[in-house]
Amino acid sequence: MTAQEVEPFGRTADGKDVGLYTLANANGVVVKITNYGGILTHLFVPDREGNLADVVLGYDSLDDYLRDSPYFGAIVGRYGNRIARGRFVLDGVEYTLAANNGANHLHGGLKGFDKVVWTAEPFATDDAAGLRLTYVSADGEEGYPGQLSVTVTYALTNDNELRIDYRAETDKPTVVNLTHHSYFNLAGHDSGDILEHELALAASRFTPVDPGLIPTGELRSTVSTPMDFGKATAIGARIDEADEQLRFGGGYDHNFVLDEYDGSLRIAAQVYEPTSGRVMEIYTTEPGIQFYSGNFLDGSNVGKGGAPYDHRAGFCLETQHFPDSPNKPQFPSTVLRPGERFESTTVYRFSVR
Ligand code: GLA
DSSP, rough: OEEEEEEEEOTTTTSOOOEEEEEEEEOOEEEESBBTTTTTEEEEEETTSSEEEEBBBBOOSSSHHHHOOTTTTTEEEEEEEEEEGEEEEEETTEOOOOBBTBBBBBBBBBTTTTSSSSSEEEEOOSEEEEEEEEEOOOTTTGGOHHHHHHHEEEEETSSSEEEEEEEESSSSSSEEEEEEEEEEEEEETTTTTTTOOOOSSOEEEOOOOOOOOOOSOEEEOTTTTTTTOOSSSEETTSSTOOHHHHHHSSSSSEEOTTOOOOOOOEHHHHHOOOOOOOOEEEESSSSSSEOOOTTTOOOBBBBBGGGGOTSSSSEEEEEESSSTTGGOOOHHHOOOOOOOOOOEEEEEEEEEE
């Protein structure tokens, strides 16, 4: 059986009360989500001995999230990752977005979906406990055209899967690229760096970037480069190699082009942590996945239980359309038009080896 409960989590600066929702499954897996930013704050999964650990970075209090968070556990939108110079042209009209990352637009702008209060509705089915989050983004919010109605559904199943379904509809042509920004450390959120985790990606190409981390437009083979995760490889094995792409990212901060993309739910990544035996597989309907090795973490974000999140204390695997697609006609389109429905699903599946 699955269970849910809700407790108060605090109040935003503009006086909105937010809650912390707990989902639990039959195997002891526990997930906590707040409707502020749709943030996944906790995720307890068993190791090979059955011991639970919290495998996502995050904070104990809402105030910490309000003060400063590098998108810990958040829903990211309207557009995950970067749009060059915060500009794009759609149907002959140029739109201007905030430049909140140097000259570029990042993760939806100054107040993206990670910083808004969502309407939350817990639910249960025979096999899952879930939380349905809805948000209506006004026409022009953060510079994006169209009123966008968004539903993000988290569901925890008895197969130890955390499934996220994203849906959106618009009343004017717009661009959408929704993702989830958990930082994982499968040894436990407070257990040091993630360099020994072994990563495999179902991607034989990636989108190389310029020094501002904007894709050049090329789809480049990973073969014979430190970007090759075709076979499971420790994240730290090549991260310090003298490689221009690693230098631009300060480590891995790249979009990988998933092989055989057809919009169906397919395996994108597998991560194995040798000391605990924990395995996380990621399945997605999206064409890309951003692998970010936590390069900007520097200990200044003090997390749950006082854990200082030092350099590379967590990694992100953000399923997505490619960065800067609104300015790259050769990339899969992120345009959403009235009458169409944006649909995207990502599943995180936990097991042990
Ligand atoms: C994404 C970006 C990174 C960084 C993190 C959050 O992964 O690609 O450059 O912004 O989010 O710090």
